[in-house]
Amino acid sequence: DTGVSQNPRHKITKRGQNVTFRCDPISEHNRLYWYRQTLGQGPEFLTYFQNEAQLEKSRLLSDRFSAERPKGSFSTLEIQRTEQGDSAMYLCASSTSINQPQHFGDGTRLSIL
C-alpha cells in the first residue's frame, strides 16, 4: 500500500493555458474521487469514478473540466482555458467500497498567473 499518488505537486501556468493532473489511487481501490480545495475552505467534491465509469459530476465541474479513468486505474483531470478562479489545490481520493473511508493524496496545487 503505497498511498494515493498525485502529480505534479505544483503547477504554475498562465491564464488560458490547458493543464492536466494525474492521480494514481491505491492499488485495487475501485472508487476514485476528485475534490477542489480553495484557500481557507474545505474540499469540495468534483467528480467520482467507479472503476472506469464516471458516475457523478458536481455542478462545480464546468465544461472546461474533464476527467477520465481509462482502465479503471489512474485518473486524469484536465482543465482547459484556465482562469484565475481555477487556482486551488486539487485533491484525489480513493476507497475500496462505500463502507470504507477515503484515502487522500497530497494534492496538486494549481496557480494561475
Added chain:
Amino acid sequence: AQTVTQSQPEMSVQEAETVTLSCTYDTSENNYYLFWYKQPPSRQMILVIRQEAYKQQNATENRFSVNFQKAAKSFSLKISDSQLGDTAMYFCAFTFRTGANNLFFGTGTRLTVIP
C-alpha cells in the same frame, strides 16, 4: 442541501491539555457516516475518526473521541493529552451510505498546540 458548519476557525491548546472542536451538520437523510479529518501544514488529509450514524455509541481512537448527538446534528471531536503533532487543520465531514459516497466538508478549524 447538505451543509457542515465548523464555527471555530482557529483554536489553541497547551500541550498535554484537552481540547474540543465543534461541528454541526444538516441533512434530511438518515443513513450516513461522519468523519474528522486532519490536514497538517503542506501534508495530506488523514482520517482521524469515523462514526456511523446508526450507532449510538461514540467512536474512540486512542486520544481522539467524538460526542455524537444525532437529534441535534452535532459531532464534536475531543483531543486528549494534546501533542505538538496534533497541530493541523481539522475538517468535519459526512457522507451518505448510498450513491457516490462523496464527502461534504466543513470549512475547518485550525488547531495549534502550544508547547
